[in-house]
Amino acid sequence: MSEEELAQFQKLSNEYSADQNTTGPYVGERQSSSAIATEYANADRVYQIKTAALPSQYAYFRTCRGDGHCGWRALAFTYYEALLRVGDVNKLEEEEARLQSMHNLLNQVGFQEHVYIDFAEEVYMLLQKLAQSLRSMDGNAENILLETFNDYGTAMGIITFFKLLASAWMQCHPNDFQPFLEYPLKTYCSDNIEASQAELDHLAIGAISNAVTKPAGFAIHVLYLDRSEGTSIDTHRFEPVDQNGMSITNGITMRLLYRPGHYDILYKAEDVPAPIQQQPVPAQAPLQVALAAGYAEEFVPRSNNMTDIMTMIPGLSYTGLSQQWPSVSYDYDPSPAPQPQLQPVPTYAPAPTPAAPVASSHQEYVTPVHASHVGHAQSHHPLRLETPITLPIHNSRPPPPMAIDCPAPPVTIEKGGPFRPSMYELEPGFGSGQLHHLPFQTSIFRNSHYNTAHYLNPDFQPEEWSPDSEYATGNRGRLKSTSQ
Amino acid sequence: MALSATRGANGSNASGSSTVAQRLQKELMDIMMNPTAGITAFPDDENMMCWTATILGPDSTPYESLIFKLSMEFGATYPYEPPTVVFKTPIYHPNVDMSGRICLDILKDKWSAGLSVLSVLLSLQSLLGEPNNASPLNGQAAEFWDTDPAAFKRHVLARHKAPEELDA
Numbered sequence: 001m002s003e004e005e006l007a008q009f010q011k012l013s014n015e016y017s018a019d020q021n022t023t024g025p026y027v028g029e030r031q032s033s034s035a036i037a038t039e040y041a042n043a044d045r046v047y048q049i050k051t052a053a054l055p056s057q058y059a060y061f062r063t064c065r066g067d068g069h070c071g072w073r074a075l076a077f078t079y080y081e082a083l084l085r086v087g088d089v090n091k092l093e094e095e096e097a098r099l100q101s102m103h104n105l106l107n108q109v110g111f112q113e114h115v116y117i118d119f120a121e122e123v124y125m126l127l128q129k130l131a132q133s134l135r136s137m138d139g140n141a142e143n144i145l146l147e148t149f150n151d152y153g154t155a156m157g158i159i160t161f162f163k164l165l166a167s168a169w170m171q172c173h174p175n176d177f178q179p180f181l182e183y184p185l186k187t188y189c190s191d192n193i194e195a196s197q198a199e200l201d202h203l204a205i206g207a208i209s210n211a212v213t214k215p216a217g218f219a220i221h222v223l224y225l226d227r228s229e230g231t232s233i234d235t236h237r238f239e240p241v242d243q244n245g246m247s248i249t250n251g252i253t254m255r256l257l258y259r260p261g262h263y264d265i266l267y268k269a270e271d272v273p274a275p276i277q278q279q280p281v282p283a284q285a286p287l288q289v290a291l292a293a294g295y296a297e298e299f300v301p302r303s304n305n306m307t308d309i310m311t312m313i314p315g316l317s318y319t320g321l322s323q324q325w326p327s328v329s330y331d332y333d334p335s336p337a338p339q340p341q342l343q344p345v346p347t348y349a350p351a352p353t354p355a356a357p358v359a360s361s362h363q364e365y366v367t368p369v370h371a372s373h374v375g376h377a378q379s380h381h382p383l384r385l386e387t388p389i390t391l392p393i394h395n396s397r398p399p400p401p402m403a404i405d406c407p408a409p410p411v412t413i414e415k416g417g418p419f420r421p422s423m424y425e426l427e428p429g430f431g432s433g434q435l436h437h438l439p440f441q442t443s444i445f446r447n448s449h450y451n452t453a454h455y456l457n458p459d460f461q462p463e464e465w466s467p468d469s470e471y472a473t474g475n476r477g478r479l480k481s482t483s484q
Numbered sequence: 485m486a487l488s489a490t491r492g493a494n495g496s497n498a499s500g501s502s503t504v505a506q507r508l509q510k511e512l513m514d515i516m517m518n519p520t521a522g523i524t525a526f527p528d529d530e531n532m533m534c535w536t537a538t539i540l541g542p543d544s545t546p547y548e549s550l551i552f553k554l555s556m557e558f559g560a561t562y563p564y565e566p567p568t569v570v571f572k573t574p575i576y577h578p579n580v581d582m583s584g585r586i587c588l589d590i591l592k593d594k595w596s597a598g599l600s601v602l603s604v605l606l607s608l609q610s611l612l613g614e615p616n617n618a619s620p621l622n623g624q625a626a627e628f629w630d631t632d633p634a635a636f637k638r639h640v641l642a643r644h645k646a647p648e649e650l651d652a
Contacts, residue, residue: 114514115600118507153503156564160597191589194596196564 027077027149028063030267036061036257046227053232058223059269061257071200071256071263072159075208075220077149078254078265082218084130084141085252085271092131095216096124102211105168116164122157160196166207167193173210177203200263202236209238219253226260504562508532511601523605525556533558536572537605538647545613546637550644554584554608556601566595569604573650576636576643578615578626586611587621 033055040051064070064077083092099120106116126148133141149155167189170177178185180203192198193207209220219239228234239247255266449456509532515525522540527533535556541547553572559565569591571584579587590599590607620626628636 111598112514112600114510115598118510119597152561153564156561156597160564163596164598190596191594194598195594196566196597197593197595 024063024065025150026065026067026073026152026155027146027265029146030060030062030272033058033061033266044227046229047225049231050225050233057268058255058257058266060267060272062265062267064262064264066262068197068199069156069159071258072162072204073149073155074256074263074265075200075205075254076155076158076162077145078220078256079213079216079218080126080130080145081142082213082216082252082254083127084134084145085273087134089131089134091216092127092134096127098215099123099165099212102165102168105172105211106164109168109171111164111168116161119157119161119164122154123161126154126158162208162212163194163198163204165211166204169207169211170203173207176210177207199261205238213238213254214240217248217252219247220256221253222256222258223266224258226258504558504560505532507563508535508558508601514600515602520602520606522609523602525601525605535601537601539605539609539612542609542613546633546640547612550640551647552612553647553650554605556604563597563599566591566599567601567604569608573647574643574645576622576625576639577612578617578620578622578629579611581621585621587616587619 037051037055040047062077064074083095103113103116103120107113126145129144129148130141133139133144149158170189170193171185174185177188181188188203192201193204205220205222213220217240219237222236222238224234224236226234242248253268253271255268255271257264257266445451446453448454451457452459452461454460455462508527512525512527512532515523522542523537525535525537527535535558537554537556539552539554541550541552543549551573552575555570555572557568559567569586571580571586573584574582575584581587586608588607588611590596590604615626615629617626617629625636625639628639
């Protein structure tokens with residue numbers, strides 16, 4: 001090697017250490033993966049070919065800072081991200097319980113609890129924060145995740161826990177790992193897994209996938225972008241399989257891009273949820289549940305809510321409602337929630353003249369109603385509710401007294417969200433923690449006589465057989481064959 | 485051709501030394517609740533970032549019944565970076581140089597956040613009885629250890645100072 005070449009290499013080396021990989025965020029924002037192809041546009045031909053096809057398959061990527069921890073950081077980050085894609089609070093709680101149950105592995109191989117508990121708590125703290133965010137549907141979970149991983153101390157704690165877990169798993173399953181090693185597993189683990197400077201290796205990914213991600217139903221794909229022969233990037237897969245070797249993922253894959261010495265995170269277009277216009281959805285559970293999914297156990301209609309909603313229907317008024325909307329009380333709730341404290345006023349009190357404007361948000365949508373109006377509204381508005389409501393209701397309580405001059409209950413102001421009259425207007429992801437299955441889908445219901453498809457149902461309509469339509473094609477065929 | 489890559493703690497915005505202090509506080513509690521024969525460790529002051537430790541030379545080694553004082557300094561990135569550990573008592577040992585600096589893998593690239601003050605001191609104690617002569621900092625000591633135990637022991641005793649002498 002000539003002096004010049006050496007100088008050239010040294011220059012490249014110096015530039016490398018000042019490369020963006022050693023600065024910048026620990027975990028970057030998600031960006032278009034065309035940047036990778038651009039980066040390699042002037043590189044070796046093998047790289048050019050391999051990266052050219054990348055953006056069409058993998059739409060996005062995320063950088064990790066190349067500080068010697070990028071692989072572990074990418075692995076831990078994508079694990080949390082996969083959990084967010086499940087989008088279920090229960091899953092997060094389940095994972096916390098499962099990881100906690102693995103402390104005995106750590107104890108078994110001799111880690112001291114008072115040492116690893118700090119790292120474990122960082123892991124659980126983040127799970128809890130994300131669960132909290134999902135629960136409140138503030139749409140902030142991704143930001144929390146990114147911020148947490150850009151805090152050096154917290155992220156290192158999380159990484160360290162995964163390292164210790166990988167090491168413990170390997171030492172507890174020596175038959176899976178010792179055959180790959182030329183020296184004792186214990187030494188390998190302390191030197192190449194637990195060591196703070198040790199970067200993620202293939203065995204560690206295997207250990208983490210067996211210990212953590214496969215049981216959670218996630219696959220890990222590692223794409224190896226190197227100078228090996230071929231036109232495509234090799235992918236190593238760590239997928240959960242059943243006893244027959246069939247892949248049983250829940251459709252969520254964590255994707256890492258490995259370039260010699262460095263890991264980044266990759267995404268297919270479908271991995272990334274469409275940007276959701278997140279706005280805080282008020283937790284107005286009772287009413288929305290009633291509209292969307294029948295009756296929840298704890299459904300306690302609150303007359304003040306009802307009234308507020310009804311007043312948003314043009315032409316309806318408080319006075320009209322107060323007589324026609326009885327206190328809906330489903331009596332299977334033995335301890336009904338306390339009724340809102342409204343001042344008892346004569347139920348049929350003619351609306352005070354003129355209707356005193358009430359200082360609450362919904363009033364903006366209601367045209368002021370005059371006393372003279374009210375009578376008409378009752379008699380000719382199409383939305384009259386005069387027919388008695390025939391729900392399984394015991395009208396055990398007197399109709400809730402309602403008065404116009406009563407200030408709007410604070411609850412409507414606090415929650416302040418826009419009323420959504422239809423389930424189809426709920427935000428995407430609304431109630432992602434709960435199941436909204438209609439009862440009609442259960443097999444019990446399908447076989448019961450409450451199902452109109454059941455012959456004991458009074459509305460049962462037998463399917464009529466119309467031979468013409470059913471055998472139309474068959475006849476034609478037969479006609480042909482007979483005519484020959 | 486090895487390219488020199490910089491890695492590590494340079495300029496890392498650690499989440500502050502308060503969490504480091506908390507961790508060290510826990511380690512201190514552990515050491516005080518479960519005293520280990522032949523090992524002591526205590527912070528120099530209330531900020532917890534510098535400790536003084538002592539280890540007792542293990543039996544049936546040239547260091548038998550000698551007490552060695554060490555200083556331990558913890559950075560803001562502890563426990564993700566190893567502490568800086570130095571022998572304060574002069575020691576004649578193949579893996580320790582004349583200023584007390586130690587060559588031990590777990591204090592360098594094999595450091596793990598799962599280690600602790602106690603595990604470091606236990607490792608150093610066993611290093612006294614089992615030096616790594618393959619990569620000595622003190623070549624003469626490595627040679628005497630292998631060839632002339634009596635001369636080795638003489639050098640150990642000549643170099644050692646009792647803690648009282650050290651403070652004076």
